[in-house]
Amino acid sequence: MEKLKKILxxxxxxxxxxxxxxxxxxxxxxxxxxxxxxxxxxxxxxxWFIVGIVILITLVAFYYTVKYLVQPGEKSKDHIKHSFLQ
Incomplete structure (x- = not known):
């Protein structure tokens, strides 16, 4: 762990x-x-307008990434994630 801290x-x-x-x-x-x-x-x-649009797109993508990683919303028992988890 100490070596990892030094490298980082x-x-x-x-x-x-x-x-x-x-x-x-x-x-x-x-x-x-x-x-x-x-x-x-x-x-x-x-x-500046283009930079603003790019920032907006990045923030929206980041929001949805975090949202669907934290709570994906899939409740179906035959979803592919269940075959992976088993």
Whole structure:
């Protein structure tokens, strides 16, 4: 368990350097995404609209994923999950 903690810590520390934006990219980004991403920021209002739609789709998909994992709602005795569980 201790070895796993050390490996996980090392991976997260290395990932943190790649996740945050470099200094050159920070100067090109708008204030809201300054520390989050590399490259040039959104160039028009349509870019922000597209980002908003993608965020909305992601949140809806995440909601339904959690909902159906926690309580799938299948009550039929001949459902395939019962043959797998037995």
């Amino acid at each position: 810590t090392a991976v997260l520390m290395l990932a943190a350097t790649y996740i945050s934006a470099c200094d050159a990219c920070k100067s090109q980004q708008p204030e809201i995404t300054k520390d989050l991403t590399h490259g040039v920021g959104p160039e028009s209002d349509w870019d």
